[in-house]
Amino acid sequence: xxxxxxxxxxxxxxxxxxxxxxxxxxxxxxxxxxxxxxxxxxxxxxxxxxxxxxxxxxxxxxxxxxxxxxxxxxxxxxxxxxxxxxxxxxxxxxxxxxxxxxxxxxxxxxxxxxxxxxxxxxxxxxxxxxxxxxxxxxxxxxxxxxxxxxxxxxxxxxxxxxxxxxxxxxxxxxxxxxxxxxxxxxxxxxxxxxxxxxxxxxxxxxxxxxxxxxxxxx
Amino acid sequence: xxxxxxxxxxxxxxxxxxxxxxxxxxxxxxxxxxxxxxxxxxxxxxxxxxxxxxxxxxxxxxxxxxxxxxxxxxxxxxxxxxxxxxxxxxxxxxxxxxxxxxxxxxxxxxxxxxxxxxxxxxxxxxxxxxxxxxxxxxxxxxxxxxxxxxxxxxxxxxxxxxxxxxxxxxxxxxxxxxxxxxxxxxxxxxxxxxxxxxxxxxxxxxxxxxxxxxxxxx
DNA sequence: CGAGTCTATATTGTCGACACTTTTCGAAAT
DNA sequence: ATTTCGAAAAGTGTCGACAATATAGACTCG
Numbered sequence: 186x187x188x189x190x191x192x193x194x195x196x197x198x199x200x201x202x203x204x205x206x207x208x209x210x211x212x213x214x215x216x217x218x219x220x221x222x223x224x225x226x227x228x229x230x231x232x233x234x235x236x237x238x239x240x241x242x243x244x245x246x247x248x249x250x251x252x253x254x255x256x257x258x259x260x261x262x263x264x265x266x267x268x269x270x271x272x273x274x275x276x277x278x279x280x281x282x283x284x285x286x287x288x289x290x291x292x293x294x295x296x297x298x299x300x301x302x303x304x305x306x307x308x309x310x311x312x313x314x315x316x317x318x319x320x321x322x323x324x325x326x327x328x329x330x331x332x333x334x335x336x337x338x339x340x341x342x343x344x345x346x347x348x349x350x351x352x353x354x355x356x357x358x359x360x361x362x363x364x365x366x367x368x369x370x371x372x373x374x375x376x377x378x379x380x381x382x383x384x385x386x387x388x389x390x391x392x393x394x395x396x397x398x399x400x401x402x403x
Numbered sequence: 404x405x406x407x408x409x410x411x412x413x414x415x416x417x418x419x420x421x422x423x424x425x426x427x428x429x430x431x432x433x434x435x436x437x438x439x440x441x442x443x444x445x446x447x448x449x450x451x452x453x454x455x456x457x458x459x460x461x462x463x464x465x466x467x468x469x470x471x472x473x474x475x476x477x478x479x480x481x482x483x484x485x486x487x488x489x490x491x492x493x494x495x496x497x498x499x500x501x502x503x504x505x506x507x508x509x510x511x512x513x514x515x516x517x518x519x520x521x522x523x524x525x526x527x528x529x530x531x532x533x534x535x536x537x538x539x540x541x542x543x544x545x546x547x548x549x550x551x552x553x554x555x556x557x558x559x560x561x562x563x564x565x566x567x568x569x570x571x572x573x574x575x576x577x578x579x580x581x582x583x584x585x586x587x588x589x590x591x592x593x594x595x596x597x598x599x600x601x602x603x604x605x606x607x608x609x610x611x612x613x614x615x616x617x618x619x620x621x
Numbered sequence: 622c623g624a625g626t627c628t629a630t631a632t633t634g635t636c637g638a639c640a641c642t643t644t645t646c647g648a649a650a651t
Numbered sequence: 652a653t654t655t656c657g658a659a660a661a662g663t664g665t666c667g668a669c670a671a672t673a674t675a676g677a678c679t680c681g
Contacts (some may be wrong), residue, residue: 192468250410266548330484
């Protein structure tokens with residue numbers, strides 16, 4: 186679906202590393218040793234370096250010259266800042282999507298919603314994460330703004346996932362989130378830009394509060 | 404001021420390439436040959452590759468596996484999309500800056516404005532570009548949001564400069580832009596978030612219209 | 622005993638060579 | 652003359668080795 190097909194060895198290494206970081210197999214804040222990773226993954230250091238460069242573009246690691254790369258540290262204030270920009274950008278995406286999505290894309294979004302409804306009704310809440318990502322993904326793509334798409338998908342989305350996964354956000358908030366999704370799609374169907382933006386911003390704000398509450402409770 | 408001090412050879416190559424691209428010495432749309440650049444700049448291909456990777460992060464070049472990198476092509480619709488996100492992000496930056504800048508930073512901003520006024524009064528409009536960049540830079544930094552700062556400074560600012568430079572935006576619109584700057588600073592001084600955001604968005608919208616007009620006339 | 626310095630070690634930065642892919646160009650067949 | 656195939660050329664991807672820098676530890680001096 187996201188059509189991220191690995192071609193080169195650096196691609197594969199990048200995807201493996203990204204997965205390990207997002208899912209916490211490589212601890213946040215830990216150092217990424219080029220030599221260590223090259224022996225672990227059986228590739229040259231040049232490949233690992235390329236992969237780390239791309240991880241830096243994703244904001245998943247931070248590199249310093251002559252010192253090395255570290256996985257980003259997760260923090261409450263980092264979460265707040267991340268969701269501040271996410272709210273603004275995805276709100277904008279919803280507004281643009283209300284304008285720029287084709288009728289076919291809108292009806293496809295409605296179909297997606299229906300299938301989610303079936304799954305939720307049958308209690309398959311474990312599908313929620315992938316479905317949620319897909320929902321947001323389609324609206325982001327629907328904005329048809331290349332810079333916005335790049336910033337969200339390359340720049341912050343994997344970091345958002347990292348927060349969600351590592352704070353154990355698997356499954357809750359299914360039903361209310363579903364209703365929020367439904368209203369957003371309605372607004373887009375009616376080509377109501379302002380409402381679509383407002384509902385999306387609110388949706389993401391709720392999501393942030395939900396995560397922040399978990400983060401407090403820890 | 405921007406404290407971009409080159410450390411490694413890759414840094415220097417990156418800065419040189421970025422300058423050449425932004426200022427048009429390397430034509431937009433042209434191919435970047437690794438071997439060619441490595442002989443031209445007297446560095447190894449690994450260094451050039453690293454530099455090109457960073458240029459890709461800046462959205463100044465596009466890379467494809469096994470094919471190579473090309474300088475981005477400038478287009479009217481690209482400009483529109485770029486300024487759409489810029490308006491949203493810098494509007495947000497102004498809003499956050501109204502909240503998060505210290506009193507010292509605000510007074511520093513006022514000082515900057517005064518010195519611009521002196522220069523404008525003396526007809527030194529050629530300083531406008533650097534001054535404009537500095538003005539926006541301070542407000543972006545004043546947001547204190549690391550993701551927002553990174554997206555604007557690493558993600559789109561050099562591309563904005565590329566459009567401006569290559570379309571010959573050196574100097575016009577000085578006096579009106581100065582007034583717009585002044586009003587934005589007033590709003591920030593009064594800690595009026597909403598007004599600051601609105602004025603900044605409008606300021607950038609005007610700027611876009613100005614550039615688009617030049618682009619039409621060509 | 623602590624602070625500072627110097628050496629040894631480990632890690633990152635850079636390089637040139639080789640492997641693989643893409644493109645180019647010419648020859649052959651229709 | 653046009654199309655197709657294949658070999659040569661050019662370019663990117665990957666590798667291991669060396670150079671430069673940072674870190675850790677021992678040693679000296681106060």
